[in-house]
Amino acid sequence: MAIKNILKYGAESLREPSKEVHKVSKKITELVNDLLETMYSANGVGLAAPQIGVNYRVFVIDVSTNDEPLRPMVFINPKIIKKSGAIVSNEGCLSFPEAYTDVKRYKNVTVKALDTHGRPFIMEATDGTLLARAIQHEFDHLNGILFIDHCVNRFETDNVLAKYGLPPVEEDFLVEEPELEAELKND
Numbered sequence: 001m002a003i004k005n006i007l008k009y010g011a012e013s014l015r016e017p018s019k020e021v022h023k024v025s026k027k028i029t030e031l032v033n034d035l036l037e038t039m040y041s042a043n044g045v046g047l048a049a050p051q052i053g054v055n056y057r058v059f060v061i062d063v064s065t066n067d068e069p070l071r072p073m074v075f076i077n078p079k080i081i082k083k084s085g086a087i088v089s090n091e092g093c094l095s096f097p098e099a100y101t102d103v104k105r106y107k108n109v110t111v112k113a114l115d116t117h118g119r120p121f122i123m124e125a126t127d128g129t130l131l132a133r134a135i136q137h138e139f140d141h142l143n144g145i146l147f148i149d150h151c152v153n154r155f156e157t158d159n160v161l162a163k164y165g166l167p168p169v170e171e172d173f174l175v176e177e178p179e180l181e182a183e184l185k186n187d
């Protein structure tokens with residue numbers, strides 16, 4: 001286990017799609033342990049492999065609060081098999097130190113993945129909880145998509161990024177989300 005350097009916005013690995021894991025080998029177990037250790041040392045809620053420069057489809061999440069025991073969750077080759085509802089979520093990312101902005105997310109997601117032993121599981125996260133939002137955020141990292149690509153107001157997001165010395169939103173990467181936008185308007 002080792003604490004790895006977390007890549008910052010602008011690093012190439014963050015925009016590269018990640019490869020499927022063919023076997024949950026010792027190498028992958030070590031990757032999972034590095035991700036967990038790095039996430040905990042940075043006080044993060046989630047961390048995806050591309051953020052430490054490894055483009056494999058693996059991420060970790062822990063939504064436990066400080067007064068609770070740790071609850072590490074490991075997702076290998078995740079697939080989001082169901083999503084519904086819409087919510088605006090104020091998010092940050094360990095690759096964007098201190099920069100928080102409003103993004104569009106689904107309220108409910110069901111994810112299918114392998115755990116750290118290579119066993120399949122299905123998890124449902126509803127009501128726009130931190131877990132539901134973290135699953136979408138981390139899943140995106142595996143496809144080279146970043147939270148700012150879902151921003152509600154591009155100009156506000158650019159202002160936040162500039163304040164923290166980060167590059168602006170990249171127009172070509174903005175995600176078109178007519179479904180989410182329609183639902184948010186109806187709320």
Ligand code: ZN
Pocket residue numbers: 092093094095137138141
């Ligand atoms: Zn992130």
